Amino acid sequence: MSQISTATPSTTRGRPGYTREDVIRIAVNQFNTHGYEATSMGSLATTLGVTKSAIYHHITSKEEIMVAATDQALESLFDVIDSAQELDGNAKDRLTAAIGGATLVLCENPENVTLLLRLRGNTEVEKQILERRRAITRKLIQFVADAQAEGAVHSDLDAGMVARLTFGMINSIVEWYRPDGSTSPEELSKLMPDFVFKGISTH
Structure with missing residues (x-):
């Protein structure tokens, strides 16, 4: 062997x-x-x-593997959030950076992110990982709320709903995106914020 x-x-x-x-x-x-x-x-x-x-000899348990893989995905997403928060631009710029950055992470780490998204909190370790995932969602909700305060996002929309719908669309990338397709991760990371803000309407 x-x-x-x-x-x-x-x-x-x-x-x-x-x-x-x-x-x-x-x-x-x-x-x-x-x-x-x-x-x-x-x-x-x-x-x-x-x-x-x-x-x-190198791995003690399945949980160690799960933690190592999800840590990589979570740390990449937290880096995106931190980078967006440090931008000098306005709230829309920060929200745009968060959406684009999260899109890039999912394109580049599909296997680890898929594992993260499929956790159901059946163990204490999984619950801790899910709480970290929810912390990222809360950050995005705040970005949306800040953009609403600036007038860049409709104020009559619930910030939590907007953030979760946006993350849902981004998360779906792991189900269909192929890196050898016609759109590169970088191109998709630029397209996604435009899609969120403008949608597919011609008006």
Whole structure:
């Protein structure tokens, strides 16, 4: 069987091994394909072609994999929020940056974000992850409310509804977007804010 290695695949000799990052990436794919609960460490070992003890040398549990993968997605989204908050422009500029940045994150990290979106809070760890996800939603709601105060967004709309509908549209990207398609992640990240603000109307 192959062995899990701390070296990159290009530096291993003979039959290639797996780095910790490789194991997490492949495990997340298995979680998204078969379900987190349905994927065991044993089935993951079989997929990798290694022994369970080889996995446990670097990964202690499925929860560790879930936390590592969702942390990457969450930290990227929090970076987007922080960058938007630091902009010198107006509230609409900050909301635009948040929408575009979140779109880019989903295009570039579809597997990790998919896992994040599918969590249901069945364990304490999942509940903690979901609370962090809700914190990002609250930030977007505030961006919307600030834009309403400036007159850039209709004030008669509920800010929470607008934020959640916007995030819902962005989150759907993981279901259909393909990086080898006609639209690049950068192009889509610019298109999404325009779509939110202008919609598809010709008027």
